Every structure is written in C-alpha cells, then in structure tokens.
C-alpha cells in the first residue's frame with residue numbers, strides 16, 4: 563500500500579511559537595516542515611522523487627527487514643515479531659496506533675528545537691549541567707567507541723522514583739548516577755515542545771507494551787510474563803539532528819552520525835524523517851552493512867541487549883550505525899536528518915537473567931549472568947559523552 567505514487571496535496575499554514583511553518587502533506591507520506599517563503603514547486607518535485615524511491619526500495623527492504631502490520635491478531639503478531647527477532651533483529655511497524663498527526667507534530671517540534679534555539683540556549687540545557695546524562699549535546703559531545711559522533715541531540719529519560727531509591731542505596735557506581743531531572747527547552751521559546759513530547763511518550767509506551775506481549779506469545783511464554791518488568795518502564799528518548807558531512811572536515815571525528823553499537827534495553831522504536839541511506843545494520847555473520855530506510859508512517863524497530871540476555875541470544879541485538887546524511891538525499895531546503903529513537907526499556911531495578919525455557923530453545927550454553935537493568939544502562943551511558 564505504500565507503493566502508490568498518487569499524490570494528494572493539502573497545505574496547512576500554522577504558527578509555531580514565533581515561527582510560521584508550512585506543512586506539505588502527501589497521501590501516506592511523511593510531512594516535511596518548511597519555512598514560509600520557500601519554493602513550493604521544487605519541494606513538490608522532491609516529494610515525488612521520494613515517493614518513487616520509497617516504492618523502489620520496498621522490495622529489497624522487505625526481504626531484509628520485515629514490515630509488520632500491528633493491526634493483525636495478537637497470535638499472528640507474536641509469530642511475526644518472533645521471526646524478526648530471531649533473524650535480523652530489526653523490523654518496521656506500521657498500523658501501530660500512533661496517529662500520523664502526532665508523529666508529524668513530534669518531528670516538527672524536534673526540528674524546531676534545533677533550528678530555533680541559539681547555541682547559548684542549547685548550552686543552557688546542556689548535558690554538562692546534569693549529573694544524570696540528560697540534556698542537550700552540541701555537535702561532538704556524544705561519543706561512540708571513543709569517537710565523537712556527527713550529531714547534536716537532546717536526551718530525555720524517565721524520572722522514575724524507583725530508580726532514585728535503587729541508585730541511592732547502592733555504592734557500586736560511586737559518584738555516578740542516572741536518576742535526575744530532565745532539562746526541557748524554555749517554554750517561551752518552544753511552547754508546544756513539552757506537551758507534544760509527553761503525549762508522544764505516552765503513545766510510545768503503549769506500543770512498547772503491545773510489543774512485549776507479542777514477544778511473550780512468540781517465545782511461547784505466558785502472555786503476561788513480561789508485565790512485572792515494565793510497570794515502571796525506564797524509557798529514554800533522543801531527539802537527534804544529523805547535519806550533512808562537511809567537505810572540509812580534517813579529522814576522523816564525526817566520521818559517523820553514530821558509530822557502531824547495539825542498543826542497551828529491550829525495544830527501540832525510531833521515528834525519523836524521510837532521509838535515506840543513513841541507518842545501517844550488520845547482520846550476524848556478515849561483514850557488509852545494509853541500509854534500513856524509513857517507510858511512511860512506520861517506526862523502525864530493533865531489539866536491544868536485554869532481550870538478547872533474556873532469550874540467551876535466541877533474539878539478536880543487531881549492531882547498527884548511522885552514516886552522515888548525503889546532501890543529495892536531503893530535502894532541498896534542509897541539510898540534515900532528524901531522528902527520534904524511543905527506547906522502551908524495563909524497570910530500572912529489573913533483574914534480567916536468561917529465561918530457563920529459552921536457554922534450551924536457544925541451543926546455546928548459558929551465556930549471561932543476571933544483571934540489573936539500571937547497572938547495565940549506567941555502565942553504558944557513563945561512556946557516551948565527552949564534555
């Protein structure tokens with residue numbers, strides 16, 4: 563159904579904060595946000611190109627990364643998720659219940675975060691002022707594998723009180739902590755940012771819970787098996803802007819938008835604009851990287867380390883990375899890609915150990931010791947920033 567190239571156009575003019583924004587809307591297609599005064603004709607051509615190339619990309623994409631329609635029955639959904647998780651570790655969900663309109667508003671607010679705040683205003687909510695890895699990271703502050711990543715971002719994390727209690731009674735990480743308060747952009751600058759984000763978080767938590775229930779069915783467990791681990795789900799999210807690579811860059815820093823990694827938790831669901839050729843995965847036993855491009859109204863999903871642990875590696879936490887966007891893949895009036903990964907993760911104090919039946923099913927020896935999710939997260943996030 564996404565292969566249709568029929569185009570219906572509506573124009574909506576909105577005022578967002580102080581900035582008027584024009585939205586071009588095409589049937590079944592992501593909504594770019596343009597400043598007034600742009601050349602609408604050239605934007606239409608750009609959209610047509612995207613529609614055609616989405617159509618062409620679908621077949622190769624489907625053969626690598628399954629597209630899963632969440633409107634199917636729980637039983638069927640369980641099977642589809644199970645298949646994706648035991649093979650590629652990535653899938654794309656459509657018909658997930660998150661309104662297209664909310665997705666568009668969230669992307670729009672993220673874009674405004676990067677375009678409307680001055681460097682000073684970004685620094686005012688910098689991760690440097692947080693002892694819990696929350697806040698804004700200007701270009702190069704985020705690090706993967708010891709190398710600075712080519713992106714700027716805002717990180718928000720659940721403010722769970724259970725995490726506070728757990729961490730404060732624990733001396734393992736000494737001065738480190740990852741509980742605390744989020745740093746939000748000034749509401750006078752972005753009046754709709756916080757409420758849109760909170761609405762989005764609620765919607766994503768609902769999708770996350772449905773994925774967990776599908777997962778338990780797919781694994782042959784009680785459909786409620788995972789529920790106790792998610793009654794205070796310790797979500798986090800990032801709003802990321804990847805600028806195109808500059809031709810005069812001199813060193814190895816910023817080689818990637820995000821360097822190779824696996825995700826830390828259970829399920830990551832990515833809302834992103836339509837820029838292609840950036841997110842790549844490396845499947846088990848393979849050395850080459852494969853693009854995972856966005857699909858209209860879809861969230862690109864992958865599973866993380868905790869699900870691999872629970873299933874004793876029956877489910878694969880697939881390494882991935884993000885290339886810096888090519889100018890030729892960006893909207894003509896933009897020089898970047900916006901991406902919003904939402905990390906749906908277990909309770910901070912959940913202890914994750916391989917599930918007996920799954921150790922057998924995986925045909926692997928017991929691979930993991932029990933770990934508290936908060937410990938795993940803290941060990942990872944404490945290496946993510948160079949401020």
Ligand SMILES: O=C(O)CCC(=O)C(=O)O
Pocket residue numbers: 800802820825832834841882883884901902903
């Ligand atoms: O921006 C993306 O497409 C993915 C980012 C990512 O892998 C991450 O933040 O863990």
Ligand SMILES: [Fe+2]
Pocket residue numbers: 823824825830882
């Ligand atoms: Fe990731």
